[in-house]
Amino acid sequence: MVKLILTNKVLNQPVDLSKAVIQPIFSDLLREKDIAMDVLRLDRVHPVISGNKWFKLKYHLQEALKQNKKGILTFGGAWSNHLVATAFACHQAGLASIGIIRGEKPVVLSDTLREVQQYNMQLQFISRAAYSNESAIIPALQIEYPEYFIVPQGAQSALGVQGAAEILQLAQIESYSHISCAAGTGTMLAGLACAALPHQQVIGICSLKLPPGEHNSLNTLVQPYAANKKNYTIFYDYHFGGYARKTDELIRFMNTIYQQHDLPTDFVYTGKLLFGMLNLVKTGYFQPGSRILVVHSGGLQGNRSLPAGTLTFL
Numbered sequence: 473m474v475k476l477i478l479t480n481k482v483l484n485q486p487v488d489l490s491k492a493v494i495q496p497i498f499s500d501l502l503r504e505k506d507i508a509m510d511v512l513r514l515d516r517v518h519p520v521i522s523g524n525k526w527f528k529l530k531y532h533l534q535e536a537l538k539q540n541k542k543g544i545l546t547f548g549g550a551w552s553n554h555l556v557a558t559a560f561a562c563h564q565a566g567l568a569s570i571g572i573i574r575g576e577k578p579v580v581l582s583d584t585l586r587e588v589q590q591y592n593m594q595l596q597f598i599s600r601a602a603y604s605n606e607s608a609i610i611p612a613l614q615i616e617y618p619e620y621f622i623v624p625q626g627a628q629s630a631l632g633v634q635g636a637a638e639i640l641q642l643a644q645i646e647s648y649s650h651i652s653c654a655a656g657t658g659t660m661l662a663g664l665a666c667a668a669l670p671h672q673q674v675i676g677i678c679s680l681k682l683p684p685g686e687h688n689s690l691n692t693l694v695q696p697y698a699a700n701k702k703n704y705t706i707f708y709d710y711h712f713g714g715y716a717r718k719t720d721e722l723i724r725f726m727n728t729i730y731q732q733h734d735l736p737t738d739f740v741y742t743g744k745l746l747f748g749m750l751n752l753v754k755t756g757y758f759q760p761g762s763r764i765l766v767v768h769s770g771g772l773q774g775n776r777s778l779p780a781g782t783l784t785f786l
């Protein structure tokens with residue numbers, strides 16, 4: 473994988489990778505099953521550009537700067553971690569940013585959308601009818617905004633995968649038998665599956681409701697990047713009703729995990745990830761002696777969409 477040199481402008485970002493500590497999780501269940509679980513806390517690298525988003529964005533930013541673009545245009549929803557990370561990162565790098573939001577402009581903007589405006593992101597709402605799918609509107613947007621480098625939703629691109637693969641440079645990973653992460657677009661999962669060592673199995677916990685199997689959108693994205701087709705497994709049973717859906721059971725679980733392990737999670741991705749991984753431990757999926765690295769991909773800002781008091785932390 474080619475290593476690109478980031479310009480000083482981008483390197484001056486306040487992302488502090490030394491804060492991505494590894495937190496061991498201790499519990500009766502793990503002890504009983506003789507399994508070690510460590511969490512790589514990417515949520516701590518930056519309060520705004522949190523988790524996997526910096527990794528997925530960095531080569532896009534670099535490309536935009538290299539091509540002398542005025543800014544970055546990208547896509548997201550009302551509570552999008554990607555949008556807020558992009559807005560902040562662009563602001564820091566001296567780039568303009570445009571966020572394309574699906575749907576009519578709401579009367580009251582979400583906290584996340586108000587925040588991106590503070591970083592000078594310009595918002596453009598596109599009706600659901602016109603925004604049937606991204607690939608259909610990208611060519612028109614590129615004509616409308618020739619000065620902007622377009623980053624697909626969730627930074628799902630080869631550049632995004634290349635950046636995500638570097639997540640595993642933050643830890644000594646040799647001793648782990650398994651590496652796991654949440655999967656939305658699958659860009660991070662593809663990066664991990666590409667960077668994992670030959671003896672490691674990568675596990676993706678899918679946070680949306682998808683038909684299991686080879687041909688869904690998630691697996692289709694991941695497969696071409698995986699070091700080999702058998703080094704990763706995706707679980708589809710932990711979506712809790714679908715993307716950004718939740719149940720009381722999930723919320724209770726997140727509160728418990730916070731209380732027991734001082735580990736904050738978000739309800740869209742990392743809460744489901746931890747639930748899924750501990751359930752797989754409970755049901756005997758992992759051999760005794762397994763050592764699992766769980767990537768905490770951040771995203772805590774999205775919890776602001778929950779009514780106050782839902783979570784005991786925040």
Ligand SMILES: *Cc1c(COP(=O)(O)O)cnc(C)c1O
Nearest residue numbers: 656657658659660741769770771
């Ligand atoms: C965006 C995001 C993901 C999903 O990453 P993909 O690369 O799209 O699969 C997972 N976790 C968190 C916290 C995120 O913000």
